Amino acid sequence: MPMNDALHAAGPQAAWIGQLWWFTLWLCVAVFVALMAALAWALWRARRPAGAMPQPAPPSAGAERLARRWVSAAVLLSSLLLMGLLAASVLTDQRLATLSLDGALQIRVTAHQWWWEVEYEDPRPDRVFRTANEIVIPVGRSVVITLLADDVIHSFWVPNLHGKKDMIPGRTATIQLRADRAGTYVGRCAEYCGLQHAFMAYDVVALPADRFAAWQEHQLTPAPEPAGAAARRGHELFLTGSCMLCHAVQGTSANGRRAPDLTHFASRASIGAGQIANTSQALAQWIEDPQKLKPGVNMPAHLLPREDLAALVEYLETLR
C-alpha cells in the first residue's frame, strides 16, 4: 500500500521535489549540529569552579582579530550554504521543466465548490469525455493537466506525483506529471475554498497502458439503456425530475454541467468528492439528504417515496 505523501514519489516530478526536500533537511540538520557543537565547546572552554565570578579578559588586539575572523568565516559559510539551497531550488525547477511531453495525455480539470470536473481532451470532438472526482492516467506516459477554477481559488495537489498548483478563477494554469508506478494516489484541494474544503478529495488512478486504453474506450460509450422495470422507472424519474437540471448522462437528454457527469457514475469509488464510499445504501442517503453528509453542498435534498428512491438508486447503479 503506497503512502499518500510527498516522500513516496510515484513519478519523476515528485522524486525531484523529494530530493530537494531531503537535501534541505540534511543541510539544515548539519548546520544545527555544528551550531550546537560550537555552543557546547564554548561552554566547556569557559567553565569555572562553582561560585567564581567571571573575570573580564584584558583587551588584546590578537583576541579581537581572532574573534573577527571566526565571525567572518561563519557569515561567509552561512551565505554559501544559503546560496547552495537557492541553487538546488533553481536546479530542481529546471529538472521539473525537462519532463518530456511527447505524446502527452491532455486533461482539463476544473475545480468547483466542492468537487472536481475532469475532461479528457482529444483533437477529435467525439473522443472528448467528462468524469468527476477521479483522474485515471496511464503509467509511464506524461500527462499535461490544465487547471481551471469555476468559483473561488482552489489548489491541485497530488503529493505522490507533484507539488501544489493554485487554480484561480479566470486564469489557466498547467501542471505536467507522470506516474511510473501503478496505484491509486489521493489528491486534495490545498487552498481553503469554503465550508467543505476539507472534503474535496479526488483519486488519481494510474493504470498500465493497456488497461488505461480499455478504460478510455469504456468511458466513451454512452450510458446503456436500462433493463428491468425498476431501473426504467429510475431512468424516467431522472429525466423528468430535477436531476437533469444539473447532472449529465451521455446518451440521454440529461445535459447539465453544474454537477458531476454521471454517465459512468457506478464505476467510481466515492460519492461527494471522496466523502463516502459509493454503495447503494450511501447513494440513497445522499439523494435523500446530501446536506446531512456534506453540509453546504449545492445538491438539494429530495424526499421521494420509498419505491421511487429505490428505483432511482437502481438506475444509477446501472451506470457502470
Added chain:
Amino acid sequence: MVKRSTRLAVIGATALGLLVGFSGCEREARRFAAAPRPPDARAQAESLSQQQAGPAGPGMREAAAAGGYAEDNAYTLAQGKLYYRWFNCVGCHAQGGGGIGPALMDASWIYGKEPGDVFTTIMDGRPNGMPSFRGRLPEQQAWQLVAYVRSLSGLVSGDAATNRGDTLAGGQPEYLRDPLPPEDKKR
C-alpha cells in the same frame, strides 16, 4: 443613589443595543437542510415525475408554512444568485435589467411582487414565454431564487447582502441599488 431617570435610560439603551445586536444573528445563518416536515411526509410526498406543470401541489404550501423561506438571510440570497446564473434566468432577464423577459430590478411587477407570487411565477410559468420549473426545481432552491429576485429591486433588507458574484460582471451590489421607477405601460 442614581436617579431613577438615569437608571431607566441605561436599561433602555442596553435593551436597545441588545435588540440591534441580536437582530443581525439570523443574517448569516445557513439553513442547509430542507424545511422540517411532518413524520408522514414521505407518504404524502409527490414523486418527482408527478411534479409536472399543473396546479400548485401540497409541497409548495408546506415549504412556505414551515418557515422554509427567509429572505433576510445572506446565505439564502447568495444561493439564489448562484441558481439565477446556473438555471439561465440571465438568458431572458439579464442581470436584472431584462431583455427578452421583463426587467426584475424595476418597481413594476406584472404578476405580483409578494414571495408567493414570484414563487408561482417560477414554478408554474407565465404567458408569453416564462417557462414552468415545477418538478425541475426543488422548492428550497425556488424559494432561494424568489429571495434573490426580490432583492434585485430592493424589496429585501439591505442588511442581508448577497455576498459575492462568481462572474466578472461588475456594478453595484444588488442591495445598494435604488429600485427603479415603474416603466410606462409598454408591456
